[in-house]
Amino acid sequence: MTHSQASGASAGTVATEQASHAKQNLPILTLGAIGVVYGDIGTSPIYAFRQAMHVRPGAAASSIEILGLLSLIVWALTLTVAVKYVFFVTRADNNGEGGTLSLMALARKTFTNPPVWITALGVLGAAMFFGDAIITPAISVLSAVEGAELVAPGMGRWVVPITLVIIIGLFAVQRFGTAKVAIVFGPITAFWFLVLGFSGLVHIIDYPAVLWALNPWLGAQFLVTHFGIAFVVMGAIFLAVTGAEALYVDLGHFGRRPIVLAWFGLVFPCLLLNYFGQGAYVLEVGVENVESPFFEMQPDWALLPFVILATMATIIASQAVITGTYSLTQQAIALNMLPRMVVQHTSATQSGQVYMPQINTMLMIGVLVLVVAFGSSAELSNAYGIAVSGVMIVTLALLVVVMRRNWRWHPLAVAVFAAIFIIIDGGFFAANAAKLFQGGWVPAAVAIVVALVMWSWMAGRRRLGDKTRRDEVPLQFLVDNLSKKKPMVVPGTAIFLTSDIEGAPTALLHSLKHYKVLHEQNVILTVRTSSSPRVPDDEKVTIDAYNELFFRMIITFGYMETPNVPKAMALARKLGWKFDIMSTSFFLSRRSLKLSQKHNMLTYWQDRLFTRLARNASDATEYFHIPTGRVVEIGTQVML
Known part of the structure; x- marks a missing residue:
């Protein structure tokens, strides 16, 4: 048996070219990161400090209490976003890709036999991100449109309709791709942050004593002296850091360096200035005279343009979780955690920039339903947070594994890091869990549904694989028999796709049964997904020859790559394996799944869900980019 590999550009050359390209586009990528990655956290000043002030009437009545709340916000931003996410989590990239599933894949690499709990954490984190993704656009856009009521008090009844129109428009432009969206969103968001910083700085100059909030003891003192409402306060404070989880998921869209530069160069300073400015304004005019400090601290002449700019910023804010959801779904599909869906790449230079029509539609429907059901950002704030804080805990758990292994x-350094952030993230999660029955059940329910879908799909694939292997003939046995008793051989190449590397493909067995012929070249093709985001060309294809009739080909794609079988097979020409696509037929087995009557209650609903998901999965021909005119599909029935 001979063994060889397709040659191509070396991994080192590819990495060098990518680094050079990223360096040339650093300003553009940084501006794009400001618009897409930080849009969500950039709109938190609209409602975070307001909600913290209103957690309980009279709880923030004095200047020392206002400074305490402000201190909690400042240090939450510093520790959770700047230290944990920007400095540590973004370093845990899987060849440039981020997100819960990417971190899960990185953690699994460190084990010979990865434990189930690593996979379970990945599924849980991904599911909770979906729960977050439907709330962020709703609360962001609603909070900004509500600012119009300060300009025109009669606008209240139009807030929800205007929000619905804006959200439909936002999801409609997603098909143009992250890069094109970022070209528009980046400059607007950069201007938004500059305005945030300037409007805050004006009030800091008027009341510089607000800078005492830099003292972390004031925040701790507030929690101790208001212990009875500490959970409620922390739930409101948490609104200031929502968006950090999307920062990591969007890592593959822009890369770490642009994200870090954008944070420390513009986003973080401007956020701090604005929060301090709001605190200064409240201390200056008196807490009893303020309802919404973010809008009220603006001069009268600037209020209308500020509301318009805020509305534009909140539209952009939703982009971080939308693009993050695309990336996460693509990773889940490649890792066999979700059924195949249409994935469209929207950039020739950034492979992580994708658009998924089905996910886009489902997200839009979910967001529209939430806006109509809750009707205001204050009501939605109760639902916001439980999913985000859950994602942060999962990220911490997987990060600790990566740090150690x-x-x-x-071990001591890992333990200290884990202890600090377990207290912070655990406190935030407990605070948000307290709002479970005030709306927090919405993202929790979405997360449970998504987790059940993912777990059912993985369990169903495992059971289907076990059953298929029991029914299949070992490939080596079939090859040996056919070499002894050769059927009629016809010209051309036949490629049989199979996921089982040991068994003979069902399509091959049925082809022999019905046609009783073999082609000149018969290729048993298995497509695998690597735990790395991308696989270099020189590692993508391997070919083994069984004999002059049969070949084994394995094509390995990274989990962030689009599986293009014909393009990958072209690499095999460099091995000397000649084939003409016009004389090549691809044989696929289309399974029709039937439910067995012998089911216990535990697996019945899971198999039923798996069957429904399998029927609605994208066609394998389309997913693997195989020319439709060269495909022969052979149907088989499988009883589960």
Whole structure:
């Protein structure tokens, strides 16, 4: 048996070219990151400090209490976003890709036999991100449109209709791709942050004593002296850091360096200035005279343009979780955690920029339903947070595994890091869990549904694979028999797709049964997904020859790559394997799944869900980019 690999550009050359390209486009990518990655956290000043002030009448009546709340916001931003996410989590990239599933894949690499709990954490984190993704656009856009009531008090009844129109428009432009959206969103968001910083700085100059809030003791003192409402306060404070989870998921769209530069160069300073400005304004005019400090601290002449700019910023804010959801779904499909769906790449230079029509439609429907059901950002704020804080805890757990097993940190350093952020993230999660019956059940319910879908799909694939292997003939046995008793051989190449590397493909067995012929070249093709986001060309294709009639080909794609079988097969020409696509037929087995009557209650609903998902999965021909005119599909029935 001979063994060889397709040659191509070396991994080192590819990495060098990508680094050079990223360096040339650093300003553009940084501006795009400001618009897409930080849009969500950039709109938090609209409602975070307001909600913290209103957690309980009289709880923030004095200047020391206002400074305490402000201190909690400042240090939540610093520790959770700047330290945990920007400095540490973004370093845990899987060849440039981020997100819960990417971190899960990185953690699994460190085990010979990855434990089930690693996969379970990945599924849970991904599911909770979906719950977050339907709330962020709703609360962001609603909070900004509500600012119009300050300009025109009669606008109240139009807030929801205007919000619905804006959200429909937002999802409609997604098909143009992240890069084109970022070209528009980046400059607007950059201007938004500059306005945030300037409007805050004006009030800081008027009341510089607000800078005492830099003292973390004031925040701790507030929690101790208001212990009875500490959970409620922390739930409101948490609104200031929502968006950090999308920062990591969107890592593959822009890369780490642009995201870090954008945060420390513009986003973080402007956010701090604005929060301090709001605190200064409240301390200056008195807490009893303020309802919405973010809008009220603006001069009268600037209020209308400020509301318009805020509305534009909140539209952009939704972009971070939308693009993050595309990336996460694509990773889940490649890792066999979700059924195949249409994935459209929207950039020739950034492979992580994708658009998924089915996900886009489902997200839009979910967001529209939430806007109509809750009707205001204050009501939605109760639902916001439980999913985000859950994602943060999952990220922390997987990061600790990577720190110890991948980065080889000392156990004591890992323990100290984990202890600090378990207290912070655990406190935030407990605070948000307290709002479960006030609306927090919405993202929790979405997360449970998504987790059940993912777990059912993985369990169904596992059972289907076990059953298929029991019914199949070993490939080596079939090859040996056919070499002894050769059927009629016809010209051309036949490629049989199979996921089982040991068994003979069902399509091959049925082809022999019905046609009783073999082609000159018969290729048993298995497409695999690597735990790395991308696989270099020189590692993508391997070919083994069984004999002059049969070949084994394995094509390996990264989990962020689009599986294009004909393009990958072209690499095999460099091995000397000649084939003409016009004389090549691809044989696929289309399974029709039937439910067995022998089911226990535990697996019945799971198999039923798996069957429904399998029927609605994208066609394998389309997913693998196989020319439709060269495909022969052979149907088989499988009883589950």
